[in-house]
Amino acid sequence: MSLIGLSYFSRIIILEKNVNLTLKPNTSNDPVRFVSISRAYRPLVTLLGLFAIISFLYSVTTPIFEAPDEKDHFRYINWLADGNEIPHIIEDLAIVGHEIGQPPLYYATVALFVAPIDRSDLETIAEDNPYWRKGAGPNVHYHTGAERFPYKKSTLAVHVARLASIGMGMITIVSTYFIARHLIPKHALWAAAFVAFTPQFAFLSGIINNDNLIITLSSLTLLVLVGIVQIPHFSIWRYLLLGILWGGAILAKLSGIALGGVIVLGLLAVAWKEKSWLRLWAGLPIISIGLLSVSGWWFWRNWNLYGHPLAWEALITANAGLVRAEALSWWKALRVSTYLHQSYWALFGYGIPAPTIFYWFANGIAALAVIGIVIRVWQRKTPQPAIIIIGILTGWLLIMTAALLNWIRQLAATEQGRLIFPAIASITILFVWGLSALPYQQWIKRITLGGLGIWAAVLPLMVIVPAFATPSLLSPSIVVPNSQHVEFGSGIWLRGFEVENRSIESGQSLVIDLYWQAAQPIDESYTVSVHAVDAAGRAVAKLDTIPYNGRFPTPVWPQGQTFRDSYTLPPLAETAVPGQGSIIVKLYPWRQTEKMLPIAIDGNQIGTTLLLTEFKIKPVDDTVYQPSFTTNVTFGNTARLIGYDASSTAANDIIPITLYWESIAADPIDYTVFVHLLDTNGNLVAQADSLPQNGRFPTSIWEAGEIIADEHQFHLPEKLQAGEYAVIIGLYNPQNGARLQAQSDGNRVLNDAVSILSLTIKP
Template sequence: MRDAPRLTWTERGALALLLGVFLILGIYYALDNPLCKPDEAYHYAYAFHLRSGHGLPVIRVIPGRTQFTPVEMEAHQPPLYYAGVAGIAALLNMQERIIPSVNPYLLGTLEGNRCLTTPLYSTFPESPIFFTGRLVSLVCGAMALLFAYLLCRAFLPWPVALLSAAFMGFNPQYLFIATSFSNDMPVTALVHLGLWRLGRAIQIGLDRRQAFVLGGIVAGATLTKLTGLGLLIPLGGIAFWQAWRTRRGQPLLDAGLAALVVAVGGSWWFWRNWRLYGNPFATHLLTILLGRRSSPWTLEDLRDFLVYVWRSYWLAFSPGDLLFAEPPVYGGIGLICLLALFGLLKALHRNRSIRLLFALVWGWFLLVFASFLILTRSTPIFIGGGRLLFPAAIALGATLAVGLTELFRRFPFVPAGFAVLLAVYAASAPIRYIHPAYPRPHLVRTLEHPPTHPSGISFGDGYFELIGYDLQLTQIAGRPALAITYYWRTLRETSRSFSVFIHLQTRRDGHLVLLTQVDTYPGYGAHPTSAWRRDWIFIDRLALPLPPPESVFSGTVVTGLYDLPTMERLPAYDRDGRRFPADAVPLADLWVDAAGALHLSAPADAGGQR
């Protein structure tokens, strides 16, 4: 039996410094980064659904149905995190001025539209519920580090325990997910709280009080995310081990008490799932929401999966994991991890007292990984990524800390240097990767230079004015394109998100024929009209792919705004108040001559010059 170590003032100060740096970085990640983190729009829709008083969402399971609403995409998840955010929003009477939503044009254009959520950026005053969800997640991420530290401190000297938490928390992807609107960090915090209590149970023995507390922790984790239910497996293993060592059945009874607490605490949720979906855990809904894999896994699939998990564990800064770090970054981290693993094996051979710690954390890591693998094998995509391993993140953090400390026993500053380097990399990662890929909308009060083609066109009942536009021939994905820079001024604010259409059309036999088109929210979803503010000018560059170079064509490029749900176009008026036919504003004439040369000119009837 071993008493819990008392924290000295030096140790407390070092721990406070670690958590303080993490929270500072987290606030930066939460408030400054775009709203394009994995699945945030779906998780937010769940909490907003509860905040609106609609109760727990239900997935309508209909044979053959393939399209689901944003709230349905996460409706299989337990509700504790979402109810907590909704409760805070209700208590503080929070109201969204800008409601983040799913971008209907995601990946629908050759460039842009790479973010699931629209708008791309917002602020706390404009979207307080959304950012409250992020900050709740951040607090949970810090709590997970605290509990991970306490777990390691029960077996390790405090500098090594602190280093374990540092390697866990300064992982750029951990910070990225710890500041996302999702239940990943709340369950990570509760699981690491449970692992800490399991570590204490290993040291002092499992008793009735410990079992009751552990049961409550596992119940809370389970009602946050189903991953938490898996803690019953190491709890059962510890109970069997202690029963075998003591030749007494009391540890098994205590473990049974913990399981009973979990069953009672989660019974209503399991019963609800059983009644609605015929499955108490609702895990089968993933294949309904995401589709079912049509072919068995191959060795190549397994290899791709492992590479994907490794990369997305450290840095994958976008939905769909489109934004990775440079390959040498993953290679360098991998080399350090291999060195740490070698050092850990040496430490385990030399120090028997830490073996139970690593048996616990790596046993749990393998359980989480196995469940992740089983789930993703049934879907056509690799779901989640490395973030789904964060409930077991202390396994890697402790391995790095203990392994590197063992290897560099004569140079103790080296492991700390690696942790500091990781923190610096995490601090610079948004500037290096996110901001160039997802630039902020270009907003100004006044124009320094007038548009090349002034227009003065108004849309709707005095909502927006197209001050003018620029035209430029360019290329997208190796094919010719016309870049159009719009200069929009907001005259009246609206909560509706109107779409922009750009059509290249021609006349054949007296009928309009569409040659090519682009439909998108303004800014490729980065700055929809619902986020536009009065008297601000939004400079927006969109591009229209053109027919192949070998095509001989002539046509007119027209543009306008429409409401996507109804497909109704906003009325478009020239500066004299005359309405454009079909509410389509001509921007340019394009034609390819017999020699294959592409010509561009602005039409004479644009902007009321008719």
């Protein structure tokens, strides 16, 4: 739906005209004029609808509390919604969380919407994942089916709160539109759409965060300030409104204090424009009245409770874990801030990036915008009123940038693009001002808005949904492959498995599907350890992970329901010995390898390591074998003996024998190679039976056409009597002792055994 709407909106915005929306009193009550105004605003309304859909998409695809600090933001809202007073930063910190030091306006506003909703299950949903910071998957919280639609209780309250944030984002877009009309009236809708289609802004507007309100109030403050600069007469009400908005911004977030800088800058611009200080000195007191009428009580409360109008020391205490031991230098803070470009455009959850190509696209737009700005400045054709507006927008951007850099210097984890979003209206309007100066303006408009809009619409499905996806639960009627009855510890059952490719080379990866089931609730988060072992018994690939790539830890497994989890092991080591390898599985508490869970098969304890199944490691070389003696003896439809190496001279009573087999066709049976020593009467004197390559390369993994060099060490018995002896070889089924039929030149070989060596033992 959002993509269809984008297509429709792109047609509107490309045809956007400079419509004069200056409203005059409608003394004639002319309905035609109302209709014309409605039509003029229709593109903006369409844009708001598209934004609401896209932001809502981010909201419903992001699991609750998987946005930065969202849980603590909601805990503050919940506290107020329960009828409590503004929390004490120190005394109520453990209950409300570290966002407790924030001013209360955003939380009080959203609390009005969630107060009627039952939130009694808040402490039992989306529980904290204690292993997240240690690398146990992307989930900061454990998520269960209780969060799925239709939403209930606290989950419903969270989504209602997110809807309130979307409303704030819509006001920011409208404010950007009307600010832009003062500077670039033909491209105001372009600027508004630029804000709406910035993926990070759409994401932020779809979650719970007080940044949403400070962004809205900052944009409204800029709108009123630009209006004051533009009007030729002094308006007490405009100045009073400016102070009220400034006070509201401070009550939304302390960074709202920085608006004082751009307000002063705007009033100085008015004084310069009119060559008079009257409006500056008359306006400042009125602005102060508006400011203090809204936020004065907040400063007074902080002073009484904490001895500081901003409660600074208490605020630092609440965020002690983020305070740097030593403030960064400005230069180092600037270097750290290079990360901001990514988080400005798109960085979801706790560090989930968009595809790299998106950042190339977005940064390309920014580069073009900067080029356009340079062209406009170089041309010096901008009229004075526009220069003043550009100065205000640029000044606010610089003020916010300096404030953010100073914040980065003092606190860790603050290099986040959303923290500069109070200036997003300034950024986008300046960008569009620059882009509109370039050639092929219409094409640039199509590409920037079409591209950003499509990216904004698809990123929730392309990035967020896969990042938090959980496995589908299997119906009881589904037959699990390779059914197992293996229990790890108490209550964790392995019901089956499947291996995607059982024959691979070194450098390739095994993909193994395990079918898990919890017989009872599991309190601890366990790591699944899957290892591939080569024919020599050495681990050549291993993967230790929380189930479903960290997205489905054992504490959230639904009782009695089976699911499939796929494990892609790293490529096999280049040193892996060819032959039959093994896949083993173990479970242990996260990062506690010394506490491997005991394993039972059908109730019988087997230790702590499960030999799941075997696989084949194929030789990677193309060795051409040159047997000393060639033969052409077939053994059933399984193998052909094409030659052998043997010596009639024993060294230390050991005769080395190498048999060269060619596989005729795959055979699931593991045949044993017998090497027998017979006397002249055909009596068995000695034998050395084993699987090919001493078990490393059994016949069940042979592939048609494959050549296998099979080495045997035949030990002569002690005190062997003098006489003539023969060494014979063949293949038999160890399950029943039946030998594979041996044929040479179409004739069956006697006893299905091939004589390969004659020995003379002297007295």
